[in-house]
Amino acid sequence: MENSTKVCIAIKKLKTDAEFIFTGDIVTEADFNKIDWVTGVNSEEIAITTNTCPHSEITWTKFKTEYDKL
């Protein structure tokens, strides 16, 4: 299974409706902190994002735990 798929599965297990965008593999906490979390959408239908995760259910530690189960 590709890293990107495992990342999505792990995040969705923590919060089903979380929306996010990322580039490359998420392997380290530094990678995790580069995930673009979607907080809205602009007039061009482009996602408005932040690198600060807005979901309390999702942290690097919780993510890593779920990721390592896959």
Next chain:
Amino acid sequence: MSKTTIPTGGLADDAVEATKLDLTANYAFTGTVSGAGGGKLLQVQNADFTSTNTTVSAASFGATEVTDQITPSATDSKVLVMMSLTLGMYEGSGTGNFCQVAIYRQVNGGGYSRVSFGNADNAYSGQGGFGASTEISSARPCNLVFVDSPNTTSAVDYKLYIRLNVASGGGDNVNTGPSNLQRSVTLMEIGA
């Protein structure tokens, strides 16, 4: 008597016709041919990507790494935009995978706006009809061709954006394909 030079006035306007000028022959021009009319290919830009890919798990469009830049030499030039890649899609537990793609343009760093809808103005492309709670991993070739009239001589960026049909359960993520699968962008400036 052989002649090596014929003055312009020495030939009537209709003196050289197709029967005398072999139109099927090949002629090698060593100078510049101007005033020929019709479109002219002025420049080609190309970018290939074979490493880092982009994954989007959102109902709104996310920017990808599939992008290239061209600076038109004239405001009335057209730009032929071609993008080619294989989209990867994943659904952990559902009935289908559906996504949308679109080409966005940015002029002189002024922010991106959508110029080619791809399939983003109507249906979502993908696979459906699976039984409930099915895990689906699929790949879908994606080729976009678009002729733009940017009306500028500033730098123009073209970038692929992708998104999911999350609202109807159409997938968990869409990405720009496995990192070892080539994605490419080709931009051609065509003179007026």
